[in-house]
Amino acid sequence: MKFYHDGEALTEPRGFFCSGVHCDVKGKRDGKLDLGIIYSKKPCSVAGVFTTNDVRAAPVRYCESLMKDQNAAYHAIIANSGNANACTGLQGEIDTKKMATEVARHLKLHSKEVLVCSTGRIGEPLPMSRITAGIFDAADDIKNEYDGAQAFQEAILTSDTCTKSCSAKIEASIGEITVGGVVKGAGMIEPNMATMLAFLTTDISATNSELQSILTDAVNKSFNRITIDGDMSTNDSVLIMANGNSGIELSEESKKFQNDFADAVDAVCAELARKCVSDGEKVTKFVKMRVIGAKTENDAEKVARCIANSLLVKTSWYGSDPNWGRIIDAAGYAKVGMKFDEVDLDYNEVPALQKGEPIVGNKSQWKEIVSDKEFTITLNLNQGKSTGEIWTNDLSEEYVNFNKSE
Amino acid sequence: MKFYHDGEALTEPRGFFCSGVHCDVKGKRDGKLDLGIIYSKKPCSVAGVFTTNDVRAAPVRYCESLMKDQNAAYHAIIANSGNANACTGLQGEIDTKKMATEVARHLKLHSKEVLVCSTGRIGEPLPMSRITAGIFDAADDIKNEYDGAQAFQEAILTSDTCTKSCSAKIEASIGEITVGGVVKGAGMIEPNMATMLAFLTTDISATNSELQSILTDAVNKSFNRITIDGDMSTNDSVLIMANGNSGIELSEESKKFQNDFADAVDAVCAELARKCVSDGEKVTKFVKMRVIGAKTENDAEKVARCIANSLLVKTSWYGSDPNWGRIIDAAGYAKVGMKFDEVDLDYNEVPALQKGEPIVGNKSQWKEIVSDKEFTITLNLNQGKSTGEIWTNDLSEEYVNFNKSE
Numbered sequence: 001m002k003f004y005h006d007g008e009a010l011t012e013p014r015g016f017f018c019s020g021v022h023c024d025v026k027g028k029r030d031g032k033l034d035l036g037i038i039y040s041k042k043p044c045s046v047a048g049v050f051t052t053n054d055v056r057a058a059p060v061r062y063c064e065s066l067m068k069d070q071n072a073a074y075h076a077i078i079a080n081s082g083n084a085n086a087c088t089g090l091q092g093e094i095d096t097k098k099m100a101t102e103v104a105r106h107l108k109l110h111s112k113e114v115l116v117c118s119t120g121r122i123g124e125p126l127p128m129s130r131i132t133a134g135i136f137d138a139a140d141d142i143k144n145e146y147d148g149a150q151a152f153q154e155a156i157l158t159s160d161t162c163t164k165s166c167s168a169k170i171e172a173s174i175g176e177i178t179v180g181g182v183v184k185g186a187g188m189i190e191p192n193m194a195t196m197l198a199f200l201t202t203d204i205s206a207t208n209s210e211l212q213s214i215l216t217d218a219v220n221k222s223f224n225r226i227t228i229d230g231d232m233s234t235n236d237s238v239l240i241m242a243n244g245n246s247g248i249e250l251s252e253e254s255k256k257f258q259n260d261f262a263d264a265v266d267a268v269c270a271e272l273a274r275k276c277v278s279d280g281e282k283v284t285k286f287v288k289m290r291v292i293g294a295k296t297e298n299d300a301e302k303v304a305r306c307i308a309n310s311l312l313v314k315t316s317w318y319g320s321d322p323n324w325g326r327i328i329d330a331a332g333y334a335k336v337g338m339k340f341d342e343v344d345l346d347y348n349e350v351p352a353l354q355k356g357e358p359i360v361g362n363k364s365q366w367k368e369i370v371s372d373k374e375f376t377i378t379l380n381l382n383q384g385k386s387t388g389e390i391w392t393n394d395l396s397e398e399y400v401n402f403n404k405s406e
Numbered sequence: 407m408k409f410y411h412d413g414e415a416l417t418e419p420r421g422f423f424c425s426g427v428h429c430d431v432k433g434k435r436d437g438k439l440d441l442g443i444i445y446s447k448k449p450c451s452v453a454g455v456f457t458t459n460d461v462r463a464a465p466v467r468y469c470e471s472l473m474k475d476q477n478a479a480y481h482a483i484i485a486n487s488g489n490a491n492a493c494t495g496l497q498g499e500i501d502t503k504k505m506a507t508e509v510a511r512h513l514k515l516h517s518k519e520v521l522v523c524s525t526g527r528i529g530e531p532l533p534m535s536r537i538t539a540g541i542f543d544a545a546d547d548i549k550n551e552y553d554g555a556q557a558f559q560e561a562i563l564t565s566d567t568c569t570k571s572c573s574a575k576i577e578a579s580i581g582e583i584t585v586g587g588v589v590k591g592a593g594m595i596e597p598n599m600a601t602m603l604a605f606l607t608t609d610i611s612a613t614n615s616e617l618q619s620i621l622t623d624a625v626n627k628s629f630n631r632i633t634i635d636g637d638m639s640t641n642d643s644v645l646i647m648a649n650g651n652s653g654i655e656l657s658e659e660s661k662k663f664q665n666d667f668a669d670a671v672d673a674v675c676a677e678l679a680r681k682c683v684s685d686g687e688k689v690t691k692f693v694k695m696r697v698i699g700a701k702t703e704n705d706a707e708k709v710a711r712c713i714a715n716s717l718l719v720k721t722s723w724y725g726s727d728p729n730w731g732r733i734i735d736a737a738g739y740a741k742v743g744m745k746f747d748e749v750d751l752d753y754n755e756v757p758a759l760q761k762g763e764p765i766v767g768n769k770s771q772w773k774e775i776v777s778d779k780e781f782t783i784t785l786n787l788n789q790g791k792s793t794g795e796i797w798t799n800d801l802s803e804e805y806v807n808f809n810k811s812e
Contacts, residue, residue, distance in 0.1 A: 122731025
């Protein structure tokens with residue numbers, strides 16, 4: 001597998017076109033790109049994973065409903081930032097439908113061939129006259145085959161500080177397959193994703209259900225592992241489009257290639273998830289919190305999440321303080337029957353606790369590790385053989401300042 | 407009931423003596439009082455509620471173990487701040503025992519008549535030579551019947567900004583009964599209490615089990631409702647001592663008086679819990695988050711906790727931003743089957759949402775309410791008749807700054 005950590009990822013698989021325009025969703029006239037389209041002339045199979053929040057935004061419900069038809073094919077995704085179209089009642093549903101219809105009208109598609117995603121503030125109606133004007137511009141760029149992969153990446157950002165993309169290439173029997181992906185994240189990232197939109201494109205040919213099983217696995221190993229502030233949004237969506245432009249059918253390839261393809265989707269999702277955490281709102285550190293030696297995977301994940309979401313733990317990381325007491329305390333309220341005098345704790349490879357005994361001689365090393373921008377903490381419960389891993393970050397004063405109003 | 411919002415609460419019930427001294431638990435020579443004793447000449451019945459964290463500190467396990475004897479009576483509680491004696495292994499157990507023994511030796515008690523509480527940093531052994539010197543001083547003050555209620559209150563504080571006490575007086579058949587209480591709280595306050603120590607004294611005569619049932623009820627309606635940062639500590643303890651100095655037997659009084667007594671304990675616990683949240687680390691607002699119309703109490707509490715613990719909600723309160731979208735989002739990930747178009751939301755008595763529709767005309771009023779230091783938010787799920795209430799606060803930049811190292 002050849003892996004590229006950034007680039008114009010979405011248009012690297014053959015046959016995809018993107019655009020991104022400014023239509024002033026927020027009414028701030030700041031010139032920020034805030035609406036974009038991903039398009040393929042060939043119809044695409046699509047798979048998706050969506051937020052499980054009780055309150056799912058209108059576009060999420062729209063996509064879920066369209067995708068119930070296992071044989072449906074799609075040509076385009078329209079996405080906007082600045083307004084989540086969540087908690088917007090019947091009007092929200094009408095507006096979502098209208099976005100799809102407008103894209104379909106300009107690109108000569110059926111509206112059911114267009115998926116819709118939104119992200120941004122909750123509870124305000126979309127400014128539909130500006131949105132439809134934006135769709136006109138964005139569709140125009142698509143018709144002119146304008147190279148808008150970078151513009152699309154920018155258009156979906158909210159409080160992100162940078163665009164986030166990557167791609168992977170693998171060899172098939174008669175050529176090469178590419179998987180490209182972009183993500184927007186920042187605040188409100190947690191269990192089962194969060195105001196997070198991720199889009200993947202690939203030029204393989206596969207059925208909706210083949211794609212779905214590969215995507216679901218990949219999301220479980222990546223986006224579902226990340227937590228920034230414990231909040232889960234109304235709009236989280238991960239979508240993959242496969243247009244078959246390569247002429248390569250997934251089901252007709254070797255088992256090895258099929259595994260390689262799943263690995264490529266995994267790798268793209270994992271890298272996008274990592275980027276998402278590192279670019280969390282006002283984040284200074286990326287931390288892999290591993291729990292091993294648990295009785296069940298569920299226990300391991302529960303403990304890792306309690307630690308990763310503890311404000312006291314996160315603020316201590318921000319202060320480069322290797323405060324293992326706070327980690328153990330947070331692990332303790334996961335209530336999986338942890339026994340302190342049985343646990344081991346490592347900062348990277350350096351033991352901090354062995355069977356509950358602090359290895360005090362290593363203290364200066366812990367301090368150094370926690371001062372780094374990226375480190376791994378491993379807690380061994382010594383209760384069993386299951387493991388869990390959550391990727392998280394620290395909590396800074398700037399996070400609070402940034403989020404105190406919108 | 408006569409209610410006093412502060413004062414020398416612990417010694418207001420007859421027959422109790424307190425002391426508080428500086429023994430330099432932290433080795434900082436800052437002169438802060440950090441060790442204290444509550445004492446009654448008459449033996450006391452005692453009830454207690456303790457943290458349910460998997461990792462319970464040595465003193466918690468010590469008290470739990472002593473109190474298994476339903477007929478045991480006690481004369482004293484020794485408490486220190488600055489060091490939690492948690493995650494300290496066998497040495498921690500030995501040190502706890504030693505604290506009880508030292509108190510017993512000076513006050514001519516059996517060590518089993520002395521309960522022990524600690525709060526402070528996790529994972530460091532107690533400085534026992536300084537602790538035993540402190541016990542000598544504190545016991546000396548008790549022997550001299552020195553009036554140390556205020557000193558005791560100060561001695562248990564950690565990052566609290568002020569002492570927190572209150573008391574209630576009720577009429578019995580042949581006189582008056584007093585219930586006094588003090589609390590220390592600040593960071594790490596959440597489900598089922600947190601680095602929170604609360605002590606109540608009363609001059610009624612009651613059995614351990616009578617007291618236990620009253621205290622458990624009172625804690626469920628107060629301390630178990632509060633959350634500051636979602637962390638639950640290794641050391642939380644609420645203890646009540648009843649010395650019978652009034653000569654009034656609870657079981658021999660009227661049903662009405664028995665209810666009045668339970669109400670007095672409830673009122674003291676509720677006021678201490680409220681003070682605890684208001685004095686949370688770097689807190690600027692006190693918020694009652696009520697959820698009504700839920701299918702079950704469990705659902706109601708789950709939703710209220712999700713909202714109360716959401717960083718995005720807490721930071722918006724800090725910014726005086728009545729961001730109902732974040733509240734609804736957090737309620738949605740409690741996953742109790744909430745339907746957005748059925749919910750009502752009020753800021754104090756002012757409707758913000760009715761059946762999911764924003765009452766936009768009230769917007770300036772919401773803003774005003776959220777700018778206040780204390781307000782109530784009521785979310786009606788309109789699913790059933792159960793309610794839940796969590797008391798919480800905002801999240802400030804100062805909180806992060808304060809907790810980034812210890």
